[in-house]
Amino acid sequence: MTKQVVFSEEANPPLPFYSQAIISGKTIYVSGSIGIDRNSKLVEGGVQAQTRAAIENMTKVLQGAGVTRDAVLKCNIFLxxxxxxxxxxxxxxxxxxxxNPPARTCIGVASLPLGADMEIECIAELP
Incomplete structure (x- = not known):
């Protein structure tokens, strides 16, 4: 099995200890995104603003892998x-x-990085 690292200049830069996404076979595993800006500051406006920012960032990572949100099979959301x-x-x-929203799991957690209200990750499929 081979793995390919996905990196999108358009998305928020990942921390040094993880990749934005990994492709294995025809599957893309996108790391979790929280609602931050390019400077790693939480966006203002609560969970709705953070959800928008996190999904927009996740979308940019997917685009870096050559797909759109339509390719998403499953999302995991942490609140x-x-x-x-x-x-x-x-x-x-x-x-x-x-x-046709993807399959989804939503989990309540004790805390998230930077005090975020939410985090989202997904699994998508290459054409």
Whole structure:
């Protein structure tokens, strides 16, 4: 099995200990994205603004692998406050996946990097 590292100049730069995504076979494994800007600062506006920023960054990584969000098979979402943020996160999520949304898991967690409200990762398929 061979692995190919995906790097998109358009996406937020990854920290030195992980890749933005890895391709293995016809599958793309995209690392988690939180709602930060290019300077690794959390975006203001709560979970909805962070969800937009995180999905936009994830989209740029997917584009770096040559696919769009339509190729996403599964998303995992982590929320630091599941009861409070589930519905507002979903509103934004459905803007990006309005038709035939991918399979998804949403998990409540104790905390996320930089005090983020949410994080999203995905698995997608190459054509």
């Amino acid at each position: 630091a406050n599941l009861p409070r943020d589930f519905a507002p996160m979903n509103e934004v999520y459905l803007e990006y996946f309005p038709k």
